[in-house]
Amino acid sequence: MVRLAPSSLYVHSPNCDYAEHTVSVGNVWKAVNTGALHFFNNKLHAPFCFFIAQKVKKDVGDVSILVNNAGVITAADLLSTQDHQIEKMFEVNTLAHFWTTRAFLPAMMSNNHGHIVTVASGAGSFMVAYCSSKFAAVGFHKALTEELSTLGKDGIKTTCLSPVFINTGFIKNPSTRLGKILEVEEVVEALMEGILTNQKMVFVPPHLSIALLSEMLFPERAVALLKKLTNAKFDAVVGQRSTQ
Amino acid sequence: MVRLAPSSLYVHSPNCDYAEHTVSVGNVWKAVNTGALHFFNNKLHAPFCFFIAQKVKKDVGDVSILVNNAGVITAADLLSTQDHQIEKMFEVNTLAHFWTTRAFLPAMMSNNHGHIVTVASGAGSFMVAYCSSKFAAVGFHKALTEELSTLGKDGIKTTCLSPVFINTGFIKNPSTRLGKILEVEEVVEALMEGILTNQKMVFVPPHLSIALLSEMLFPERAVALLKKLTNAKFDAVVGQRSTQ
Numbered sequence: 001m002v003r004l005a006p007s008s009l010y011v012h013s014p015n016c017d018y019a020e021h022t023v024s025v026g027n028v029w030k031a032v033n034t035g036a037l038h039f040f041n042n043k044l045h046a047p048f049c050f051f052i053a054q055k056v057k058k059d060v061g062d063v064s065i066l067v068n069n070a071g072v073i074t075a076a077d078l079l080s081t082q083d084h085q086i087e088k089m090f091e092v093n094t095l096a097h098f099w100t101t102r103a104f105l106p107a108m109m110s111n112n113h114g115h116i117v118t119v120a121s122g123a124g125s126f127m128v129a130y131c132s133s134k135f136a137a138v139g140f141h142k143a144l145t146e147e148l149s150t151l152g153k154d155g156i157k158t159t160c161l162s163p164v165f166i167n168t169g170f171i172k173n174p175s176t177r178l179g180k181i182l183e184v185e186e187v188v189e190a191l192m193e194g195i196l197t198n199q200k201m202v203f204v205p206p207h208l209s210i211a212l213l214s215e216m217l218f219p220e221r222a223v224a225l226l227k228k229l230t231n232a233k234f235d236a237v238v239g240q241r242s243t244q
Numbered sequence: 245m246v247r248l249a250p251s252s253l254y255v256h257s258p259n260c261d262y263a264e265h266t267v268s269v270g271n272v273w274k275a276v277n278t279g280a281l282h283f284f285n286n287k288l289h290a291p292f293c294f295f296i297a298q299k300v301k302k303d304v305g306d307v308s309i310l311v312n313n314a315g316v317i318t319a320a321d322l323l324s325t326q327d328h329q330i331e332k333m334f335e336v337n338t339l340a341h342f343w344t345t346r347a348f349l350p351a352m353m354s355n356n357h358g359h360i361v362t363v364a365s366g367a368g369s370f371m372v373a374y375c376s377s378k379f380a381a382v383g384f385h386k387a388l389t390e391e392l393s394t395l396g397k398d399g400i401k402t403t404c405l406s407p408v409f410i411n412t413g414f415i416k417n418p419s420t421r422l423g424k425i426l427e428v429e430e431v432v433e434a435l436m437e438g439i440l441t442n443q444k445m446v447f448v449p450p451h452l453s454i455a456l457l458s459e460m461l462f463p464e465r466a467v468a469l470l471k472k473l474t475n476a477k478f479d480a481v482v483g484q485r486s487t488q
Contacts, residue, residue, distance in 0.1 A: 046327045077391055078342075079349060083290045086342050090334060094380065098322075098330050098373065105323060128387040129342065135383025136338065136376045143375035147321055151482070238395070 046099045053103035067117040068097045076237035078128045086129040093133035112155035163204040290343040297347035311361040312341045320481035322372045330373040337377035356399035366408045407448040
């Protein structure tokens with residue numbers, strides 16, 4: 001099991017305050033293992049992130065590794081999802097990456113040292129907003145990586161994690177022919193390996209990257225057939241048109 | 245020049261009210277050719293989109309083709325961009341796709357007939373928020389396409405446009421070795437062709453798809469070198485740290 005030195009890690013995650021999450025990699029487990037956002041709730045705005053950044057800096061010094069891990073989901077088709085649920089998914093799964101990164105990046109820039117980790121997803125249908133918000137996270141990672149490179153900040157590394165179903169209760173009753181449902185430990189292990197070896201993209205399971213590549217290489221009907229064969233399933237609300 | 249029948253098109257675009265944009269494909273030019281968001285401004289919320297949808301339906305009947313084209317941009321590095329500029333890019337470039345689509349999709353679902361067009365982008369560094377918001381638009385398109393297929397709504401088509409620099413004034417002084425700066429007409433022509441032939445992804449220029457594919461196939465250093473060779477440039481604010 002790969003471990004990081006204490007106080008080198010800040011995990012932006014639901015159901016906790018920052019203090020629990022600046023100690024060791026064991027907390028990444030907790031973080032990945034938690035469900036919807038509660039305690040951060042409406043505090044995920046820029047001023048709050050700056051406040052937290054100041055507090056963390058005072059308590060433990062500059063943060064070397066920022067893990068943007070928090071996520072919320074509504075498993076429902078587009079018309080069954082409510083407006084406020086869509087907004088919340090973008091606030092937590094996308095915009096919060098901006099606020100936390102903007103809070104911790106200036107010190108990393110000054111030191112030309114740091115690592116920003118983006119937790120994305122390999123999600124698909126019946127989760128249009130979730131999927132879109134996680135695509136945004138990948139775009140954030142890619143553009144940030146390119147920007148840091150253009151600015152010559154080669155001491156600041158970036159890693160993006162893209163997992164399929166994880167056994168966290170985040171999605172109810174998931175199943176897929178792509179392989180077994182992932183355990184939290186193996187996702188954390190793969191991510192830690194990715195961080196320590198400066199991998200830009202970490203796919204779990206690794207053959208997820210081949211599935212994404214095939215989307216670009218194969219004709220549309222072949223891709224649709226392949227997706228059908230993977231037979232990804234989970235509990236979702238379908239056909240309950242939102243009134244909000 | 246490909247043309248669509250009058251009143252078959254609804255273009256969600258800045259600087260106009262809906263009425264200008266329900267007549268002919270000529271308006272797509274205007275739409276692509278406009279700059280930042282002004283008249284829609286804070287009205288891009290779900291209730292306003294539902295109101296517009298009802299008004300359009302009353303005036304011209306069910307909309308067959310919805311073109312989500314509106315976009316705003318701040319060309320600056322991540323720390324020089326202000327919080328409200330980041331929020332605005334997500335409101336217009338991403339969330340508005342949800343509000344307009346949720347307004348017009350129910351009638352398309354009832355008729356099993358329609359076409360939803362998503363205007364994305366091939367953007368890169370010094371525009372982390374813009375790039376992320378446009379990745380979100382691609383994710384929206386992909387997940388919506390998959391969802392409609394799973395729901396058996398094969399009469400509702402989807403197309404996603406991904407262009408590089410267009411000569412609209414949207415970005416100041418763009419240049420790239422990838423080819424000449426695109427004219428609005430050629431982008432509209434490619435998009436119309438894509439809509440009428442039900443293409444899922446329309447890349448302009450077409451070799452943009454090869455560049456994206458190479459990102460997945462080649463090692464990181466080779467991709468970085470290729471990007472350097474394309475030498476994409478434009479005016480951007482860099483190093484002016486935001487105080488908001």
